[in-house]
Amino acid sequence: DVKVTQSSRYLVKRTGEKVFLECVQDMDHENMFWYRQDPGLGLRLIYFSYDVKMKEKGDIPEGYSVSREKKERFSLILESASTNQTSMYLCASSRGQGSQPQHFGDGTRLSIL
């Protein structure tokens, strides 16, 4: 079974801090994704990557950046955390092109105080 592991289940940070969320997948998937999920807004794509060192903006990239130095690892960076970035963050991975299912981690619930 595919395993997508997110480094923390819960995280509390302060406004202005630089925050790193890490995600690792063990199935050699080409694509990796970062979403945030908020009540009433659903899952929204922040960034995705279809190869090492490649990245593309999703629907809500403002205030975030990403890094993919190795195929199995995809990091989400909050450059200067703000309270409106308090959310559930979900990482996912999938095989290359076409109609592939996405495999999700269990999320990081991030609170910015």
Place this chain on the structure above:
Amino acid sequence: SQKIEQNSEALNIQEGKTATLTCNYTNYSPAYLQWYRQDPGRGPVFLLLIRENEKEKRKERLKVTFDTTLKQSLFHITASQPADSATYLCALESTRGNNRLAFGKGNQVVVIP
């Protein structure tokens, strides 16, 4: 604008009955549509995929239909069980060919014993 609509009201259903969920979309032309299940505090889990040239897909007690004329997918859980209680998300290919998904906000199902 693009929209994916799922019923925001929870569906309460008696055990043993069939639960039917609807996913309507506007201004997308997806080659496929997927359904996911999400339990509280967990990431979504892939259930089924249906392509634009398929009318119906089944997996155990689950059935999905896809009508590209109506721009609608129906998701059925037959002989529902309390363990089926969860939120179900539809997701469709947001742009042809890049495996990027757009998700609906989800529809909660509560199966009453």
